[in-house]
Amino acid sequence: MLESAEPFVKAVRNVQPRFNARRITALASPSASPNLANITNGKEPSLPMKARSIALLAAGLAGGVALALSVNNLTGSGTLSAQEAATLARAAGGEAERAVPQSAAQVNLSFAPVARQVQPAVVNIFTARVVRQRQQMGGFFAMFDSQPRVENSLGSGVIVDAGGLVITNNHVVQGADQILVALADRREYPAKLLFAEPRLDLALLKIEPQGATLPVAKLGDSDRAQVGDLVLAIGNPFGVGQTVTQGIVSATARTGIGVSDSQFFIQTDAAINQGNSGGALAAMNGDVIGINSVILSGGRDGGNIGLGFAIPSNMVKTFLRGASSGRFVTAWIGVEGEPLTTDAAAKAGLDRPTGMLVTGVSPGSPAAAAGLKLGDIIYAIDGKDVIDPSNLRYRIATQPVGDNVTLTILRAGAASNLQLKLMAPPESPARQLTQMPNGNILAGVSIANLSPALAQELGAGLPERGVVVVQVPPQAPAARTGFPRPGDIVESVNGNRVASVTDVRDAISTSPNRTLFGLNRGGQRVECLFQAPSSFGCRPAA
CATH class of the missing domain: 2.30.42.10 (PDZ domain)
Incomplete structure (x- = not known):
């Protein structure tokens, strides 16, 4: 740990990061600093990944409000028709049916009310890690063995509890000796790491508000997100300061992007850059529906190309349940499977290869107790489509242990429902490491x-x-x-x-x-x- 927070805090206040806008930098990755009293942001290495770069970000967002709309009637009349007023009222509610705009007045909306409500709960996260480089030479040079070098990084986070709980990405704070959280209103608090789950790339921090009131973001239901929904991303890209960008939900069930085989992501074209990691993706009702985590960029020089990915808020809720118990465990049903092929789908009478073909059922598991058999095709859980095995894993992982779920299966051409009770995965046989x-x-x-x-x-x-x-x-x-x-x-x-x-x-x-x-x-x-x-x-x- 650093001996004193004061040099770190002073340095953080004076951070003026330099960057080349055409070069991918990993602000969540450590950069060298010569001594404890001078913690600055140096140039970060690029993160190439063959034909594309997967960059871990750093950002911030939060929210928990209803959308207010600023409307100007471009026709000059200054009034809205009854149909226009009804459509805008439904949009403001956030829960209503989506509708195609019918006039210019319905298009001329402002995101300012949402941004004003969400931004206070967005935080910047500064970290420092002390490393020591051992001298390879002895004698006179050995006396410099104890000279420390400080690596620092920055990212974003979201306050999710008035008691001072902050969600961010694990890669933002991993290995940090010191963590500082800065609010949008310039208040600063030292933070400690309470819980982390590298598999999800999520971490939970704690700050002590000392009686002060903290803004809080509301975690929404990410399952409600639909392709085409408007979203805001709020964070601290490249350390320039809190920034709001706007886009749409590009996809709701992205997997296989090279970060985690167990992860599902919400994809967005909202501009997300280095510094956005740990921030949030907000829906138009102000709820946070995702934690911004990953971007894909097209090569060494690639910046944002409209391919950003956020961890769904429902998975964040599962993470928080694990943090409260001190151990992250996702539910288990005891089934193995593989994606349904076109040929297998045709043989089963399906017009498309959607679902999971059951290839294994663990004895004594919830799946076995419910009567699931080899060769069954699982194509829905609790009424939600199962696209492939990753999709089923995600759906189960976001449910608490002990909950009951309904699997819809196809067996010998006939559909049926099976009731299962989720349980924690057993450690049997003993691992015998x-x-x-x-x-x-x-x-x-x-x-x-x-x-x-x-x-x-x-x-x-x-x-x-x-x-x-x-x-x-x-x-x-x-x-x-x-x-x-x-x-x-x-x-x-x-x-x-x-x-x-x-x-x-x-x-x-x-x-x-x-x-x-x-x-x-x-x-x-x-x-x-x-x-x-x-x-x-x-x-x-x-």
Whole structure:
């Protein structure tokens, strides 16, 4: 921890970040500063990712109000027709049916009332982390070993409770020794990290208002968002100060953007840049429906290109439930599946490949108790369409453990409903975390027995049974070959199926110098032959 907050606070007040508007910078990433008394924002490295860059942001937004509309009748009459007045009244309510504007008066709306109501609950977040670089030389230069270097970053957050709870992204505050929260009215508070969940990229901070009144944002129902809805993004892009941008909901169920296999995102074209991470996406009734987290940009020089992604507010609510108990656990029903193919959909009598084909049901699970079987097609949960396995995981993850849900399935061409009670994932069998001993190619590698609890802990997409690679230290022989990697499933050793850590250990011990592994990485099966001292090769499994 930093010894004193004062140098940090003074430096934060004087931050004048420099940036090139054409270059992606990660303001949530650390930048070097020469000493504790001079914390400034240096240039940040670009974040290329092959043909596109995935940039973690930093922003802020909040809200919890009804939209007020500023209307000017462009016809000059100064009055509205009864139809126009009714349409605008429905829009102001925020809960009514969407309608196509019928006149210029209905189009000439102002977002100022929403912005004024939301902005006070948006905060800027400044962090500092002290690192020490060890000198490689001894003697005289060794005395400089203790010279600290400070890395600092900035982001955004949303106040969600009058007691001082602030939601932000985990990557904004990860590894920080000191956190400062600055409100829009220039009040500043030191903050402490209460809870974080890297899998969701969410973190919960606490500030002490000391009796002062704090503005609070209302978390809305992100499931109500529809493609085409107007939204506002409020944050601190590039550290220039609180900024409001406007756009629409571009998509409501984005997955597979390279950040988290278990995540669903709301996509928007509202301008979101570095510095917006941890901020919010607000609906036109002032509710926060998402926490801005990710942007995609087209290459090294790409700025905002209208591809921003926010974590849905319903997932944020699930995170807050976990924070209140000190442990984040999502509900479990004990079913594995794969996306429905066009051929499988046609055979089932469906006109489109929407749904999840059940490929596994865990014994003793809620799915098993409800009568779900292999080959069933799940195409709705609580009346909401299931597009694919990721969609089902999200729908279940946003429900509290203990709730009842209804799955709509198709079996042998007939539709039916199954009632399930959600439960926490069990840790059975015991994980038996084991570091493999010296004398074989897996020396130093840690493996464990998979269970529903461990599969959820390590990330979505893993099976709930088998043996998983948990850790590969840099010095391990396997690290030089790239196989196995954390998350790989060990399915066989020397042609024999393995189901437990004990099976793997025993199989390797019989031929430590020449071992053939059957590995499963994200659904792709390969066979890898390791032969002492350094021979290695892989091929697709037959």
